[in-house]
Amino acid sequence: MKQLLASLLVISAAPLPALAQCGDADKKALEAFDKAWSEATTSGSRAQLQTILADDFASATITGTVNKAATIDVAVATAERTRASPQSASRTIYDNYVITCTPVTGTVTHRNTIVTTVNGREQTAYSRSVHVMEKRGGRWQVVSNAGHPLTDAQILLYLENDWNEAIKKHDAGWVERNYADDATDVSSRTGTLMNKAAAIADMRDNKSVVESIEFLEANARVDGNTAIVTGVYRDRRRDDSGRPYDRRVRFTDTWVKRDGRWQVWATQGLVMP
Numbered sequence: 001m002k003q004l005l006a007s008l009l010v011i012s013a014a015p016l017p018a019l020a021q022c023g024d025a026d027k028k029a030l031e032a033f034d035k036a037w038s039e040a041t042t043s044g045s046r047a048q049l050q051t052i053l054a055d056d057f058a059s060a061t062i063t064g065t066v067n068k069a070a071t072i073d074v075a076v077a078t079a080e081r082t083r084a085s086p087q088s089a090s091r092t093i094y095d096n097y098v099i100t101c102t103p104v105t106g107t108v109t110h111r112n113t114i115v116t117t118v119n120g121r122e123q124t125a126y127s128r129s130v131h132v133m134e135k136r137g138g139r140w141q142v143v144s145n146a147g148h149p150l151t152d153a154q155i156l157l158y159l160e161n162d163w164n165e166a167i168k169k170h171d172a173g174w175v176e177r178n179y180a181d182d183a184t185d186v187s188s189r190t191g192t193l194m195n196k197a198a199a200i201a202d203m204r205d206n207k208s209v210v211e212s213i214e215f216l217e218a219n220a221r222v223d224g225n226t227a228i229v230t231g232v233y234r235d236r237r238r239d240d241s242g243r244p245y246d247r248r249v250r251f252t253d254t255w256v257k258r259d260g261r262w263q264v265w266a267t268q269g270l271v272m273p
Contacts, residue, residue, distance in 0.1 A: 022101040044079025054141040090116040123260030153220040172204035180263040188269030207240035225257040
């Protein structure tokens with residue numbers, strides 16, 4: 001008996017093997033699975049949702065927990081209402097994915113940008129979702145879901161990150177969509193005061209190659225429909241002559257909420273020594 005007890009103690013004291021973390025291919029598969037779930041929800045496909053959601057699925061809401069059957073019923077009913085009244089339909093963009101997983105479990109979180117049309121004008125709302133998934137019987141299923149709206153300050157910091165991504169790609173369309181019509185832009189490169197049209201042209205015609213932009217010391221202050229975001233960004237790029245430079249710019253961005261969404265009203269940057 002003593003020998004058996006000693007053997008059990010040795011076994012119980014041995015460290016459990018760590019589950020391997022998943023690779024990029026697994027994360028892309030989970031992202032694709034998440035988007036397939038979103039499409040099935042939008043279309044109200046009861047058959048697809050039956051296979052995507054686990055039998056013990058639970059969705060956490062403000063009013064309590066909703067099970068698989070109720071979640072599917074709501075999705076189907078919502079899709080039917082949208083088909084009957086397409087003018088009231090909204091579209092949702094899913095991005096800013098963060099995925100952690102093992103070969104059999106996954107946590108997926110992403111931003112949701114919901115665009116609706118109210119009185120002929122587009123209005124935008126933002127939220128963030130968290131999904132827990134498990135691989136059962138060789139296929140992924142969703143076992144739980146939760147979400148929450150973003151505060152105005154969180155929305156603004158996301159938009160600042162989107163702005164940096166637009167700069168990397170010279171995406172003049174981002175300026176077109178997100179600058180207010182009466183926006184002003186003081187260039188940190190030239191010191192030029194630009195209106196919206198000039199800022200669009202500057203983004204489109206800039207020939208520099210951006211290698212990276214780091215967003216540092218970000219702070220958002222909101223007062224009603226006006227907000228100020230301050231911070232520092234580190235900008236590494238090659239200019240239109242191919243010469244590299246690395247600079248830090250302290251910026252102040254003023255945002256205004258109009259037509260149900262935040263828009264850039266004024267921006268100014270100062271290159272730091």
